[in-house]
Amino acid sequence: MVQMIDKVIIVEGTSDKRKVLQVLNEPVDIICTNGTISISRLDELIDVLYDKEVYILVDADDSGEKLRKQFKREFPEAKHLYIDKAYREVATAPEYHVASVLVQANIHVQPKYLF
Template sequence: MNDTYGDKVLIVEGKSDKKKVKSILKEPMEIVCTNGTISMAKLDELIDTLEDKEVYILVDADDAGEKLRKQLKREFPQAEHIYIDRMYREVATAPVYHLATVLLGANIDVHSEFLEMG
């Protein structure tokens, strides 16, 4: 893990989620992709490296996302969960202003121009 990101880590499902969220973030934050599912070995590795970090979880509002969220909730009980509106279903297809709003609601600094788009 890279210390230039600070103490905050955001866990997302896919690369397209990572790319979209990264463009909205104003503060340095590591974004970890699970690629939809996560093996126990990868999860154990993640637990070790994220032990002293503020962990945020942002996954899709669909069955696969909820399954992953439950798994991550067990392993990272201290993590803050960020939810998108179910009508958007996927982080990658949610409007940027919606993502900016939910990220800001979790005290994550975002570029203000994304908030003005709504």
């Protein structure tokens, strides 16, 4: 039987994706926007993601905030997850911090990152 993945995390880059994959302990699709996203790509995503739990996890910087605003406008159902501004980027945030952000959204992470 094919397992349907119903959670999707949208990140900016591949290094962000690697960081999130490192701490996850459940199947989650991760989509990279590569920093920006066109309206046509966003429309495509909305069609594909309409019945999934969507989380936005972008950097705590200007480009991340711009992307977050775009998602809030175009995809209001998405849940927004925030990296502490002290770390600025998802990719450079410590694993335990990324794990704690994900746990708060009821996403399962590897227990070793929770201590």
